[in-house]
Amino acid sequence: QKEVEQDPGPLSVPEGAIVSLNCTYSNSAFQYFMWYRQYSRKGPELLMYTYSSGNKEDGRFTAQVDKSSKYISLFIRDSQPSDSATYLCAMSPSMEYGNKLVFGAGTILRVKS
């Protein structure tokens, strides 16, 4: 079983929809949770970061972490065609000495205009 599970999609939604992307994990030591966005044929880039449990909001994006359920989510409000990309969750138990991240498989999102 993978440490981090993520539904690969693709997820196809109309413009303006609310999108929910999710990951589950098995390692209770994970404390740092990230979402990276990857456009086609590009490298990933950091989108959101959350430490431990709770919510974090940045514009149209909200990241949620539920450590009791080992479940993290990324919500996108008023989705735009420019949000079409692969979204990868990533997590780590520590930010010390090398900061190795464990990535999910990524969810392909397509926002139709």
Add this chain to the structure above:
Amino acid sequence: NAGVTQTPKFRVLKTGQSMTLLCAQDMNHEYMYWYRQDPGMGLRLIHYSVGEGTTAKGEVPDGYNVSRLKKQNFLLGLESAAPSQTSVYFCASSYDGFSPAYEQYFGPGTRLTVT
């Protein structure tokens, strides 16, 4: 700033051939990483480095070697390529002593096909 650059962008190898992928970063980052990305598998860490002259194994190190002789460069070598090494390879770097260590900066990737 160029950020993280990777050379080459594309390569086709025959089974048994060798090659070196070059990664360069101009952000004075301490940590550098090599990942491979395969459909349905996400990013998997091959090797990483926490400083000049140091390297360590990641999740999938077999068949690869690395070197970090200069802080800004991280080389990934395939000594005897196999079809199972067909993948997209990404280099990343992080942490200049001030920026958050969790933010890794990725290069554009190298698409490698082994026939």
